[in-house]
Structures are given as structure tokens and as C-alpha cells.
Amino acid sequence: MERTSLSLxxxxxxxxxxxxxxxxxxxxxxxxxxxxxxxxxxxxxxxxLSTLVGIGCCAASGAVVNHLVDRYRDTLMQRTKRRPVAAxxxxxxxxxxxxxxxxxxxxxxxxxxxxxxxAILSFGSMFGYGVIYSLWLKTATPQNITIGGLxxxxxxxxxxTAVTNNIGPEALIWVxxxxxxxxxxxxxxxxxxxxxxxxxxxxxxxxxxxxxFTAFHAWLYSLLLCIVSVLPVLLGSQGMxxxxxxxxxxxxxxxxxxxxxxxxxxxxxxxxxxxxIVYIMWLFAALLLDHYVRLxxxx
Numbered sequence: 001m002e003r004t005s006l007s008l009x010x011x012x013x014x015x016x017x018x019x020x021x022x023x024x025x026x027x028x029x030x031x032x033x034x035x036x037x038x039x040x041x042x043x044x045x046x047x048x049l050s051t052l053v054g055i056g057c058c059a060a061s062g063a064v065v066n067h068l069v070d071r072y073r074d075t076l077m078q079r080t081k082r083r084p085v086a087a088x089x090x091x092x093x094x095x096x097x098x099x100x101x102x103x104x105x106x107x108x109x110x111x112x113x114x115x116x117x118x119a120i121l122s123f124g125s126m127f128g129y130g131v132i133y134s135l136w137l138k139t140a141t142p143q144n145i146t147i148g149g150l151x152x153x154x155x156x157x158x159x160x161t162a163v164t165n166n167i168g169p170e171a172l173i174w175v176x177x178x179x180x181x182x183x184x185x186x187x188x189x190x191x192x193x194x195x196x197x198x199x200x201x202x203x204x205x206x207x208x209x210x211x212x213f214t215a216f217h218a219w220l221y222s223l224l225l226c227i228v229s230v231l232p233v234l235l236g237s238q239g240m241x242x243x244x245x246x247x248x249x250x251x252x253x254x255x256x257x258x259x260x261x262x263x264x265x266x267x268x269x270x271x272x273x274x275x276x277i278v279y280i281m282w283l284f285a286a287l288l289l290d291h292y293v294r295l296x297x298x299x
Contacts (some may be wrong), residue, residue: 007279015083018067019060027155031055033284034159037122037291050113051162057106058122064099068092077196114162125154127246142208149182181229181280183220184257188273192266215264226250242290255278
């Protein structure tokens with residue numbers, strides 16, 4: 001019998017797509033780094049896996065809420081018009097229940113296996129992205145991603161609190177690093193997707209202030225990131241291995257954003273965006289590598 005309702009014409013791929021798995025996986029990588037840095041020699045596998053699953057569920061819940069909030073705007077954008085809720089393959093009711101189940105499951109798993117602090121912070125991060133950013137900031141100001149980036153910067157802190165049950169200065173620096181990285185990362189995407197954002201009436205910086213203005217500020221943020229990313233060394237929690245790697249990738253990221261400012265083409269914007277993902281993965285991998293080398297050396 002042929003299906004007559006678009007809202008029922010879904011597959012497991014639609015449910016996976018709702019959770020924005022690529023974004024969540026990058027977040028979980030930084031969660032894992034925060035967890036391992038906080039663990040030192042005392043690694044708890046059950047707590048580690050529970051933390052990843054719990055935070056992953058909360059982050060996925062925020063992604064589903066984002067799909068719900070943006071379902072009408074998504075239909076106007078080439079990049080997003082085929083998303084499950086926007087295309088009608090998953091109904092708003094189904095997506096809302098899915099988001100609630102993910103959030104509830106993630107919160108209670110973190111409360112049960114980790115601690116209440118991590119559960120509350122994970123809920124707050126989901127609420128910040130799924131509701132405050134998606135529902136309000138995204139359409140309220142061209143600085144939407146700058147302000148809203150705090151929610152996306154929380155994952156390494158969550159990994160840290162799952163182990164320690166407190167908020168340490170080194171974990172706050174990791175948050176600051178991602179917070180500073182987010183604008184040039186996202187503005188590069190917004191530059192080559194600016195026509196889509198304009199159609200959807202989303203006031204991203206390239207739409208409201210132009211491409212050159214956005215590219216210039218992306219470069220300035222990359223320079224600020226050069227300073228912020230060496231704070232772990234100044235704090236004493238990281239050493240020369242991290243400093244060398246951070247300096248190398250900072251130089252490259254600054255060069256990408258500088259070229260984007262000089263020639264703000266879609267090609268340079270794509271290259272900058274792609275490298276920004278490589279940058280954050282390498283930086284957090286460097287934190288981990290430096291930590292374990294120092295741990296072995298002083299054992």
C-alpha cells in the first residue's frame with residue numbers, strides 16, 4: 001500500500017540526520033579530551049563511555065530542536081531544504097518526542113553515572129543552542145554566532161566535570177579557545193552560503209555587513225585565537241609539544257583567514273571553513289599528546 005503522508009515517509013537515516021552526527025562527533029572528541037586530561041592515571045572506562053553517550057544524547061537533542069525551530073527557514077535554503085523535518089519526512093510531533101527522549105535519557109545517564117553538575121551543564125548547553133540560539137539569537141543579531149558560540153564551546157568542560165565534579169581554570173580556558181574559534185569557523189561558512197541566509201532572512205554577518213567586513217573580523221579573531229590558545233602553556237598545564245603544534249596550526253589558520261580577507265571568494269571561504277575543523281581537532285589532539293608525554297616523562 002502506497003504511503004500518503006510525507007511525515008511517515010522516513011527511514012533510519014532521517015533520524016540520524018536529525019542529530020547532526022558530524023557536529024556531535026567533533027563535540028564528543030573534545031569531550032573525550034577533557035575527560036582524559038582530567039583523569040590523569042585514573043581512567044574509568046564505564047564513566048568514560050557513559051559520559052560520551054550522555055553528553056552525545058543531550059547534544060543530539062539540541063540538534064533536533066534546531067531542526068524543529070528552523071523548519072520553515074530551512075525550506076528556503078538550498079543547503080537545508082532536504083532536512084527531514086523541513087522536507088516533511090519526519091513530523092514536528094515525532095521530532096519533538098525524539099528530542100525529549102534524547103534529552104531525558106542523556107540527563108539521567110549523566111546524573112546516574114557521572115554527577116549532577118555535568119548533567120545540569122549538559123542540559124544548559126543543549127538549551128543554549130537548541131532554544132536561545134536557534135529560537136532567538138539567530139534572527140536577532142548579526143553577532144548571533146559570537147554570543148551563541150558559548151553553548152558549543154562547553155563540551156571539553158563537560159568531559160572535565162564528569163571526572164572532577166568541579167569547574168577548573170584549565171577547563172575554562174578550553175571553553176574560551178572554542179568560543180574564540182567559533183566566529184571565524186562559522187563566518188567562513190556563512191560567506192559562501194550568504195545567499196541562502198539572505199533568502200531565509202537570517203542576519204548573518206556577511207548578509208548585514210558584507211563579505212569583506214566579515215572576512216576582516218574572521219582574521220582578527222584568528223589572531224586573538226593565537227593568544228588564547230597558548231594560555232594553557234602560560235597556566236602551566238601544557239608544555240612545549242602543545243606549544244609547537246599550536247603555533248604551527250595557528251599560523252596556518254591565520255594565513256587562511258588573511259587570504260580570505262584579501263580575496264573573499266567562495267573558494268577561499270570553503271578552504272578556511274574546512275581547515276577550521278582540522279584546526280580544532282589538531283589543537284585538542286595536541287593537548288592530549290602533550291599531556292600523556294609529560295605524564296610518562298615524569299612517572
